[in-house]
Amino acid sequence: MSIAKTHQHAHHFQSAEHQFESAKLGLWVFLSTEILMFGGLFVGFFIFHGIYPEMFKEGSTFLDWRLGAVNTVVLLLSSFTIATSVYHAQKGNQKAVVWNLAATIVLGSVFMIIKYIEYSSKIEAGLLPGQMFSYEAAESANLALYFSFYFTMTGLHGLHVLIGMGLMAWVLMRALKGEFGPGYYTPIEGVALFWHLVDLVWIYLFPLLYLVE
Amino acid sequence: MHGAHSHNYLNHEKGLWSWLTTLDHKRIGILYMISVFIFFFIGGIFAMLIRWELFNSGSSDPAMYNQYMTFHGAIMVFMVIIPGIPAFLGNFFLPLQIGAADVAFPRLNLLSWYCLMVGAAVAFFSLFASGADTGWTFYTPYSIQTDTGTIWLVTGAFIMGFSSILTGLNFIVTTHKLRAPGMTFWKMPLFVWSLYSTAILQVLATPVLGITLLLLVAERILGIGIFDPRLGGDPVLFQHFFWFYSHPAVYIMILPAMGIVSELISTYSRKTIFGYKAIALSSVGIAAVSFFVWGHHMFVSGQSEIAGIIFSFITMLVGVPTAIKTFNWVATLYKGSIRFDTPLLYALGFIFLFTIGGVTGIILATIGTNVHFHDTYFVVAHFHYVMVGGTLMAIMGGVYHWFPKMFGRIVDDGMARITFVLIFVGFNVTFFPQFVLGAMGMPRRYADYPVAYEALNKISSIGSWTIGLGFLFALFVIIHALKRGEKAGDNPWGAMTLEWQTSSPPPHENFKKQPVVTAGPYEYR
Numbered sequence: 001m002s003i004a005k006t007h008q009h010a011h012h013f014q015s016a017e018h019q020f021e022s023a024k025l026g027l028w029v030f031l032s033t034e035i036l037m038f039g040g041l042f043v044g045f046f047i048f049h050g051i052y053p054e055m056f057k058e059g060s061t062f063l064d065w066r067l068g069a070v071n072t073v074v075l076l077l078s079s080f081t082i083a084t085s086v087y088h089a090q091k092g093n094q095k096a097v098v099w100n101l102a103a104t105i106v107l108g109s110v111f112m113i114i115k116y117i118e119y120s121s122k123i124e125a126g127l128l129p130g131q132m133f134s135y136e137a138a139e140s141a142n143l144a145l146y147f148s149f150y151f152t153m154t155g156l157h158g159l160h161v162l163i164g165m166g167l168m169a170w171v172l173m174r175a176l177k178g179e180f181g182p183g184y185y186t187p188i189e190g191v192a193l194f195w196h197l198v199d200l201v202w203i204y205l206f207p208l209l210y211l212v213e
Numbered sequence: 214m215h216g217a218h219s220h221n222y223l224n225h226e227k228g229l230w231s232w233l234t235t236l237d238h239k240r241i242g243i244l245y246m247i248s249v250f251i252f253f254f255i256g257g258i259f260a261m262l263i264r265w266e267l268f269n270s271g272s273s274d275p276a277m278y279n280q281y282m283t284f285h286g287a288i289m290v291f292m293v294i295i296p297g298i299p300a301f302l303g304n305f306f307l308p309l310q311i312g313a314a315d316v317a318f319p320r321l322n323l324l325s326w327y328c329l330m331v332g333a334a335v336a337f338f339s340l341f342a343s344g345a346d347t348g349w350t351f352y353t354p355y356s357i358q359t360d361t362g363t364i365w366l367v368t369g370a371f372i373m374g375f376s377s378i379l380t381g382l383n384f385i386v387t388t389h390k391l392r393a394p395g396m397t398f399w400k401m402p403l404f405v406w407s408l409y410s411t412a413i414l415q416v417l418a419t420p421v422l423g424i425t426l427l428l429l430v431a432e433r434i435l436g437i438g439i440f441d442p443r444l445g446g447d448p449v450l451f452q453h454f455f456w457f458y459s460h461p462a463v464y465i466m467i468l469p470a471m472g473i474v475s476e477l478i479s480t481y482s483r484k485t486i487f488g489y490k491a492i493a494l495s496s497v498g499i500a501a502v503s504f505f506v507w508g509h510h511m512f513v514s515g516q517s518e519i520a521g522i523i524f525s526f527i528t529m530l531v532g533v534p535t536a537i538k539t540f541n542w543v544a545t546l547y548k549g550s551i552r553f554d555t556p557l558l559y560a561l562g563f564i565f566l567f568t569i570g571g572v573t574g575i576i577l578a579t580i581g582t583n584v585h586f587h588d589t590y591f592v593v594a595h596f597h598y599v600m601v602g603g604t605l606m607a608i609m610g611g612v613y614h615w616f617p618k619m620f621g622r623i624v625d626d627g628m629a630r631i632t633f634v635l636i637f638v639g640f641n642v643t644f645f646p647q648f649v650l651g652a653m654g655m656p657r658r659y660a661d662y663p664v665a666y667e668a669l670n671k672i673s674s675i676g677s678w679t680i681g682l683g684f685l686f687a688l689f690v691i692i693h694a695l696k697r698g699e700k701a702g703d704n705p706w707g708a709m710t711l712e713w714q715t716s717s718p719p720p721h722e723n724f725k726k727q728p729v730v731t732a733g734p735y736e737y738r
Contacts, residue, residue: 010315040421040424047450142445156427
């Protein structure tokens, strides 16, 4: 990957390309910490799913798989738009970078709005984690635990979506100032990698939570 | 020697603000040094309070005792031993040893220090919120039920985790991307190898602690029930999660210490390190195995027997790479031109004490004996031999070894030797009786004990004062050296690694000219 000499590199790197490669390695290491963190939750999910298979089955019936599916498509699309944004940054198409970033933010918002609709219906029905659970027609014991996992996992994921959108807004502002081009686009690349991970986590969350049966 | 007016990292900029906003890895290392020393002092006070309470049979205030024990453990683990070597000595010397001008991400490096500071502030806040009394392990269900401010301590530990992750991330990238021309992986100093292995553990294990503590906070505030059997949850899951981090964390504490010992042994016996590759790879080996041994903390927690047997076996495997290191150090000393400077005394102290800590670890890894020794003072003695006898010995050795490089002054060797004698003797007097107490069945973490245990406890408490005295004297020796110490040359020990090729203290940019590596780090003869 060739990098133009327009961007100043920090004193302890030999070249802008050297700095770019280092930043990218750092990002991958960071992503591995994210995977380990979510990994802990997934392990907990599988353990309790193993202990209470019927309860998890019942829990998933309260989720609307159609909303989950729409959100999956929305996130996959957003991964595409941000990848396109990186592509255009490499080619130096300023406008396309901005538009694709904006589209990604919009898609992220759509995801969060749908999540909000889902959350509200659960909260209204009293399908809440642990002690706060107040739904009365539950068939299985400990159904609250399903919603503990549902809210912790999707909540932590939702937090990542929000953080990702914030990062994209920041990158978008810098893109508007014309800071990126074929010579320097590390922040876009970094945010894109992060966003792909957020997408990937959802790809696992969707079948695990919504499609238990 | 460059005289008093030479340009170096200490006088590159002036004023407190320049320190608090510095991006220089050396200055950040010094910031870590000051904070770790302060935390060590506070943690030490709690240790003294523990030994004061245990001096006599009978207890004046068991609730207070639980607080001492909790804060001693939490401070020493999260604020002293974990950041102790990597973030302090590692920050300062990793870039120098590989011939780099800085770590890969200087801003993240500074951020990591602020994470530690904020985390520590939140943790100490619990002192004002009726304290914390769960022990540093925060086991459920008690951590959910206690009406003390334990949750602040948990939150503080969570924030400090980011500090550890950022340091690890920085070191991995720095080691991969910023080595000087000619420095292949097989030409890296062993301290760098050990920091690299440690960094992998910091990056892969800490996030699991993060999510565990986050779940604990949610459990406490929202009652989500994942660790609560009344809601279908499982308290033992917390133990699994906790030790999945905290066992590798033990190696976050000890691996860099082993790296320092490798440096010291080779330098002060003026001999090529014996089995360089074996020592380097055994660091990676220990790091890899450490992820699969956490169950040995839970032999009596209702874990299945077969799981117990597997964990027991894998735990014993840790002994293999550890013994490889120990034998190689001893083989390095053999027929070396040994100089008994203080750093070597600490390195030898490390080998002696760590071997005891390691061998008793094998005893504890054996399921049958573990059941007898479980949660007794035998365990307390074992892990203090590893963490204090190991890690703190190495930190002290490392500080005396690198002091001339960091501050351009020589530590008074006569006084430094006295610190070693006080700490080494005091340590054994404190903790060896605890092996015996444990074998006699004295449980750990209790504020009180029957009169039969009193004599050995008195010896142990007297030993602890000797250690305390030793460390206070060590502080004095360091301050004395800072003010009055003779000017050090660039390479007072005649060592071969790159940090000794630049001036003392190093200039802001580390090396006046980019070093090019042609030889290995220990080619003495």
